Amino acid sequence: MGQADQVPELSEIRRRAKERMGGVCRVCRVCDGRACAGEVPGMGGIGTGAGFIRNAEALAEIKLNMRVLHDVAEPELGVTLFGLPLELPVLGAPVAGVKINFRELVSEADLAAAMVGGCFDAGTLAMTGDGGHPEVFESGIAAIREAGGRGIPIIKPGPNANIIRKFRAAEAAGAPAVGIDVDAAGLVNMRLLGAPVGPKSPRDIRELAESTSLPLILKGIMTPDEAEIAAECGAAAIVVSNHGGRALDHTPGVAEVLPGIARAVKGRIIVFADGAVRTGVDVLKYLALGADAVLVGRPLAIGAFGAGRAGVARVVEAIRDDLRVAMIMTGCPSIRTIGPQVLAS
Ligand SMILES: Cc1cc2nc3c(=O)[nH]c(=O)nc-3n(C[C@H](O)[C@H](O)[C@H](O)COP(=O)(O)O)c2cc1C
Known part of the structure; x- marks a missing residue:
């Protein structure tokens, strides 16, 4: 998974990926969760695949107002998050667990290094993952350290003492923030690997937020009431996410729940969103629905x-x-100015 001598075109990147992924991912023309429904472990959505499919459908149902009578020819894409200037409001989502998801076709370290390094090279940063095998978290931390702290580890919701130990590793690696994918609460198989997970109470979250000087992100919030709890308990950010449809079957699409959640907490905490972002138009849609930035997995x-x-x-x-x-096509000169006016009702 090393650096190619000459960067191939996107079509060639996709062709090679399809070959190398050996059926784990079909690299479909439209990546919407249909072909891989139920393939968890793997790249799909859990159960019927409805959560992943709905993410894509709900986003596709959003239509945009085209506006071209203005002077926005050079829009400004930059944002500042956690004190870091980023060239665009798009971060890499944590995608990890090569032993279970990718049949070890690649090493955990190589995948993490490619994700963190590639996002760094493109002027942004990636989040890294965690799992039952210790090398999942450790590979992410090593990649973040290597990138001079340009990465954010997302930690599984195990016992608080374990999470706090991982916070210390993130601080030492220079990460600008830390996160917990609270929507991994139902991964019962983690217990078999000696790394049990479960739901986090408001009291747990408060303890975790107070245990580190870094901003805390809660990834996997899908309702306004839980967004409120996150804000009240000291989280600096949430990711509105159904884990790419991998945590619970039959969740709504992120685009459906995002406006209500943004109304509840936007401006108080950072609101990220993820799920089926494939193009810049998808990014624009989530921002218009209330996100401050998006993740791509x-x-x-x-x-x-x-x-x-x-x-x-x-x-x-x-x-x-x-x-x-x-x-340009919706007349938005900066990320801040992307709002409901771009959405066709
Ligand atoms: C193979 C795979 C592994 C993932 N591993 C993690 C992980 O370790 N931690 C986490 O918070 N999310 C994980 N996710 C979820 C993503 O971070 C993200 O929420 C989701 O994939 C976004 O949707 P998208 O892939 O359609 O862009 C994983 C997703 C996939 C497909």
């Missing part, structure tokens, strides 16, 4: 399989170029 993993770090960077750059055009 599966397409970056495909980039990593296709051309390593350079492949990840290329996928992010394609989304950036598409977002720039989408902002």
